[in-house]
Amino acid sequence: xxxxxxxxxxxxxxxxxxxxxxxxxxxxxxxxxxxxxxxxxxxxxxxxxxxxxxxxxxxxxxxxxxxxxxxxxxxxxxxxxxxxxxxxxxxxxxxxxxxxxxxxxxxxxxxxxxxxxxxxxxxxxxxxxxxxxxxxxxxxxxxxxxxxxxxxxxxxxxxxxxxxxxxxxxxxxxxxxxxxxxxxxxxxxxxxxxxxxxxxxxxxxxxxxxxxxxxxxxxxxxxxxxxxxxxxxxxxxxxxxxxxxxxxxxxxxxxxxxxxxxxxxxxxxxxxxxxxxxxxxxxxxxxxxxxxxxxxxxx
Amino acid sequence: xxxxxxxxxxxxxxxxxxxxxxxxxxxxxxxxxxxxxxxxxxxxxxxxxxxxxxxxxxxxxxxxxxxxxxxxxxxxxxxxxxxxxxxxxxxxxxxxxxxxxxxxxxxxxxxxxxxxxxxxxxxxxxxxxxxxxxxxxxxxxxxxxxxxxxxxxxxxxxxxxxxxxxxxxxxxxxxxxxxxxxxxxxxxxxxxxxxxxxxxxxxxxxxxxxxxxxxxxxxxxxxxxxxxxxxxxxxxxxxxxxxxxxxxxxxxxxxxxxxxxxxxxxxxxxxxxxxxxxxxxxxxxxxxxxxxxxxxxxxx
Numbered sequence: 001x002x003x004x005x006x007x008x009x010x011x012x013x014x015x016x017x018x019x020x021x022x023x024x025x026x027x028x029x030x031x032x033x034x035x036x037x038x039x040x041x042x043x044x045x046x047x048x049x050x051x052x053x054x055x056x057x058x059x060x061x062x063x064x065x066x067x068x069x070x071x072x073x074x075x076x077x078x079x080x081x082x083x084x085x086x087x088x089x090x091x092x093x094x095x096x097x098x099x100x101x102x103x104x105x106x107x108x109x110x111x112x113x114x115x116x117x118x119x120x121x122x123x124x125x126x127x128x129x130x131x132x133x134x135x136x137x138x139x140x141x142x143x144x145x146x147x148x149x150x151x152x153x154x155x156x157x158x159x160x161x162x163x164x165x166x167x168x169x170x171x172x173x174x175x176x177x178x179x180x181x182x183x184x185x186x187x188x189x190x191x192x193x194x195x196x197x198x199x200x201x202x203x204x205x206x207x208x209x210x211x212x213x214x215x216x217x218x219x220x221x222x223x224x225x226x227x228x229x230x231x232x233x234x235x236x237x238x239x240x241x242x243x244x245x246x247x248x249x250x251x252x253x254x255x256x257x258x259x260x261x262x263x264x265x266x267x268x269x270x271x272x273x274x275x276x277x278x279x280x281x282x283x284x285x286x287x288x289x290x291x292x293x294x295x296x297x298x299x
Numbered sequence: 300x301x302x303x304x305x306x307x308x309x310x311x312x313x314x315x316x317x318x319x320x321x322x323x324x325x326x327x328x329x330x331x332x333x334x335x336x337x338x339x340x341x342x343x344x345x346x347x348x349x350x351x352x353x354x355x356x357x358x359x360x361x362x363x364x365x366x367x368x369x370x371x372x373x374x375x376x377x378x379x380x381x382x383x384x385x386x387x388x389x390x391x392x393x394x395x396x397x398x399x400x401x402x403x404x405x406x407x408x409x410x411x412x413x414x415x416x417x418x419x420x421x422x423x424x425x426x427x428x429x430x431x432x433x434x435x436x437x438x439x440x441x442x443x444x445x446x447x448x449x450x451x452x453x454x455x456x457x458x459x460x461x462x463x464x465x466x467x468x469x470x471x472x473x474x475x476x477x478x479x480x481x482x483x484x485x486x487x488x489x490x491x492x493x494x495x496x497x498x499x500x501x502x503x504x505x506x507x508x509x510x511x512x513x514x515x516x517x518x519x520x521x522x523x524x525x526x527x528x529x530x531x532x533x534x535x536x537x538x539x540x541x542x543x544x545x546x547x548x549x550x551x552x553x554x555x556x557x558x559x560x561x562x563x564x565x566x567x568x569x570x571x572x573x574x575x576x577x578x579x580x581x582x583x584x585x586x587x588x589x590x591x592x593x594x595x596x597x598x599x
Contacts, residue, residue, distance in 0.1 A: 213326030
């Protein structure tokens with residue numbers, strides 16, 4: 001059967017099927033090409049993880065909350081200002097130094113997202129993640145373009161041949177096919193360039209799995225910079241995951257992050273989460289710890 | 300079905316050039332451990348938590364293994380038994396080893412079930428020829444199926460196993476000397492047994508093949524029972540006590556090979572800084588032991 005001989009409506013169905021196939025092929029080949037073993041990352045740096053999860057906005061939010069938690073920034077309503085004790089020399093990371101400079105005078109917290117100097121301090125994180133294969137490098141972007149152009153070439157080629165045949169046969173009702181082709185190409189382009197590589201997506205999911213116990217204790221995390229736990233929680237799950245009373249200011253400063261976290265937690269609870277027995281109770285080397293703690297561990 | 304062939308090449312005994320110090324991986328400690336990998340050389344993961352875990356949890360474990368050396372620790376095989384270990388359980392371990400490629404894996408010289416009943420505890424078996432032979436047979440099967448022999452751990456016990464015809468050191472030595480397994484010496488178990496059964500742990504160390512020790516466990520416990528009949532319970536809920544560090548120094552002085560030292564903590568978790576401080580104390584104890592051995596060598 002020659003598909004180009006199909007009458008108009010049947011050919012449109014054929015073309016829709018071809019488009020779906022091309023888009024699925026694009027997704028599958030991208031996932032396969034961009035999948036690799038987990039790289040070694042500096043997991044002591046919450047800003048690196050925050051960048052992986054949500055680029056500059058998330059990194060800047062986490063950095064601002066970190067400075068607030070340590071008392072180097074002070075929040076008044078929706079505004080931030082460096083505290084009296086804050087000194088640029090007292091912090092070591094460029095992003096923190098730049099935040100303290102920015103808030104030497106009080107300003108809206110949301111101003112961090114439009115500050116080019118602040119955004120520039122995130123560049124090293126981007127580069128590190130590209131090198132690790134978690135964000136698309138130039139080579140990966142090039143490969144994505146190649147795959148997209150092949151898919152567009154196939155879809156466009158088939159559409160053009162059919163249009164030429166139709167015109168040759170004196171039929172001019174080709175607009176449905178033109179629109180369908182444009183829609184297919186736009187969809188193909190949209191799904192071809194996700195922010196993360198497949199490895200990056202996997203890394204975030206794995207980190208969220210490894211830190212699941214931390215999320216369970218979100219309400220009880222200590223504030224005041226005593227531990228790195230609140231910042232790791234914010235980095236891995238978002239600032240909105242800081243649900244403890246000490247971090248109430250985050251919902252005023254960054255309401256969108258809070259809303260996103262609330263939406264995620266609703267989904268999380270309805271979808272079910274890992275059972276507590278997979279954590280400390282059965283995670284113990286006591287082995288039978290779930291049933292016979294009174295006998296001690298012995299192991 | 301045994302899956303040993305797939306697993307043979309993936310459990311790689313690490314090329315250990317220096318003593319290493321690590322923590323038992325517990326979800327509650329995740330943030331602290333991952334943020335301090337510059338001070339933690341290795342993490343020990345409870346293998347049984349992942350035998351039936353969904354794919355995404357196993358993948359997360361692989362990601363953890365990409366960040367730091369991982370060793371797997373089993374708690375349910377029941378190696379020290381006249382009853383053969385179930386192939387299904389060894390297959391689980393083999394699959395996990397194949398997926399994670401740990402540096403080593405370990406299990407207890409304990410029995411955990413009998414007649415199909417799980418006793419929910421790592422119990423010390425009668426120290427007899429029969430349990431030695433049973434353990435040796437189980438270790439051989441474990442090696443065959445997983446691909447690498449496990450390091451085997453001495454257990455703590457609150458009762459002297461009835462029916463025993465030899466002491467723990469003789470029983471343990473017979474198993475270690477007649478198998479390919481290395482010894483995972485739990486020093487708090489040794490300390491607790493020494494107190495509860497009134498023997499000198501240094502004499503114990505003198506009797507066992509210390510050159511076969513590969514890994515050391517440190518943990519804490521608590522006193523139980525009334526005055527006059529107190530016993531020390533190994534509960535992994537307390538800090539490592541001083542006598543255990545002294546034993547660690549003793550082992551380091553006697554065992555010239557490189558050692559991996561793991562602190563186990565299963566609950567009442569302190570701040571990560573406290574655990575790191577205990578790791579530092581362990582480092583110091585090993586250094587002192589090494590220095591002592593060197594001094595003795597020079598003097599000789």
